[in-house]
Amino acid sequence: MSLKxxxxxxxxxxxxxxxxxxxxxxxxxxxxxxxxxxxVGELAQAIQRDNHWGKSSxxxxxxxEAVQISAVAAAIAEQLKEEAQNKAKMNDPINQEL
Numbered sequence: 001m002s003l004k005x006x007x008x009x010x011x012x013x014x015x016x017x018x019x020x021x022x023x024x025x026x027x028x029x030x031x032x033x034x035x036x037x038x039x040v041g042e043l044a045q046a047i048q049r050d051n052h053w054g055k056s057s058x059x060x061x062x063x064x065e066a067v068q069i070s071a072v073a074a075a076i077a078e079q080l081k082e083e084a085q086n087k088a089k090m091n092d093p094i095n096q097e098l
Contacts, residue, residue, distance in 0.1 A: 011071050011074060014074065022052045025075060029076075039072050040069055043065035047062055
């Protein structure tokens, strides 16, 4: 398996873990941004820890934190795509007659 596919597989596994933990989440974009930035902050803490500077943190694995950021971004993309599909259905004349 290529490195890229291996990483994407880990992101998919993390997405499944997130859905199992919290259920399918739907948020406004401001809330998603808060969640995403919090994850970015955890990656920054893990990188600081890896470089032996900064405060101690429970964010101890840079790779895991990067995968979590990717998974949150994927969840945002899923919601945006779902919203676009729902909007397209609402604009479909066949659905307007129902």
